[in-house]
Structures are given as C-alpha cells and as structure tokens.
Amino acid sequence: MTFDDLLRLLHVLGAAVLFGTGAGIAFFMAMAERTRDPRIIAHVGGIVVVADTVFTATAVVLQPLTGYGLARAIGWPLTEGWIVLSLALYVFAGLFWLPVVWIQIRLRDLAKQAVVRKAPLPPAFDRLYRIWFACGFPAFAAVIAIFWLMLAKPDITLF
Template sequence: MAVEDVLRLAHVLGATVLFGTGVGIAFFMVMAVRTREPRIVAHVAGIVVIADTVFTATAVVLQPLTGYWLARSIGWPLNEGWIILSLVLYVIVGLFWLPVVWIQIRLRNMARHAAAKAAPLPPAFYRLYRIWVAFGFPAFFAVVAIFWLMLTKPALF
C-alpha cells in the first residue's frame, strides 16, 4: 500500500470519526433531553463529554495533519481554492465546536445537580441546551460542505 493510500485512508477515517461522533452525540443528547429526566440526561451528557474528548478532540488534531501530509504527498498545492475553503470551513466548525464542548460540560453538571437534588432540570439548562442545538446546525452543514469539497475538488479561484 502506497503512502498516499495510507494517508487518504487516515484522512477519510478521521473525517468519518468527526462527522459520525458529532451526529451520534447530537442524537443521543437530544433523545436524553426529551425524557426530561435529570438522571438520564446526566448519564448521557457524561458519556457525550467523554466521547467528545476521546474521539472528536483526537480527530480534530489529526485531521489537518493528515490532510496536509496527503496534499504534500499527492502534490496538491495548498493554495488550491477547495483546500483553502475547506480550511476556512474547518475553522468555522471549530468556532462552533469549542463553545459546544463547554456547554456540554455545563449541561452535564446542571443535570447531575438536578438529579442529586431529585429536582427537575432548571430553566437555565434549557436555555443553554437551545444554544447547543443552534450551534450544531452550522457546524453540521460546514462539515457536509467540506466532504463535498474533498470529493469534488472544484476549481474555485
């Protein structure tokens, strides 16, 4: 197997982990919050924080590295329009993801506190949760756009 094949595989796997973990986290968190049960929300949010730390954060670091090495190995100029736009979108995803990580930790902590007190989730939880949901949409569509750019490599500028 050629170096380019290994790099391409690593890059695609990293993109898959980023996308799959993001969609999975969103699904399980939404389903947990729909129960309105603090114990369930606390448990799922705890797993979400771990998954984001283990899988998403690792892929976030490795993805640009494998992309760079792959581009250099194949000979793609880094100033190609589709590469530049992919990187811009990647930064946008990061700008939405970083606050989401903090929000997930806060949501977990609020749910744990409510569960320990046998109280309902507080209104502040739902306000923060709505921000968490809202931040997911631009990040999701930006990742989809990056996939499209990687697959089509359009001549942009």
C-alpha cells in the same frame, strides 16, 4: 498500500469519525433531553463529554495533519481554492464546536445537580440546550460542505 493510500485512508477515517461522532452525540443528547429526566441526561451527558474528548478531539487534531501530509504527498498546493475553502470551513465548524463542548459539560453538571437536589432541570439548562442545539446546524453544514469539496475538488479561484 502506498504512503499516499495510507494518508487517504487516515484522512477519510478521521472525517468519518468527526461526522459520525458528532451525529451520534447530537442524537443521543437530544434523545436524553427529550426524557426531561435529570438522571438520564446526566448519565448520557457524561458519555457525550467522554466521546467528544476521546473521538472528536483526537480527530480534530489529526485531520489537518493528515490533510497536510496528503496534500504534500500528492502535490496539491495548499493555496488550491478548494483546500483553502475547506480549511476556512474547518475553522468555522470549530468555532461552533468549542462552545458546544463547554455547553455539554455544563448541561451534564446541571443535570447532576438536579439529581442531587431531587429537583427538575433549572431554566439555565433549557437556555443552554437551545444554544447547543442551534450550534449544531452550521457546524454540520460546514462539515458536509468540506466532504463535498474533498470529493469534487472544484476549481475555485480565491486569489
């Protein structure tokens, strides 16, 4: 395996982790919320926060590093249109991911508080959950667009 091959492998694995962890987190959090059971939501919310920290945050940091290394090793200029657009979409997705992390922590905490008080989920939970849910769509669309750009490498003139 060449160094280029290793970088490609790490970059593809990182992309798979970002997309797969995001999809898994969204699925499990949505399924937990559907139960309306604060105990289940608090438990799943705790796992979601850990998964986002361990997997997503790590991949978020490593993805640009492997992408940069790969571009340099192959000889792609970083001003290549599809690379610039990929990076812009990466930042766009990140702008939705950062508040989602905070919201997940709040959702977990609100569910934990409801468990302790033996009370139903407060209205703030539902408001935050709707925002969390809505943030997923543009972020996932951006990640899918990045996958397409990485595969198709279209000739895009930006400058």
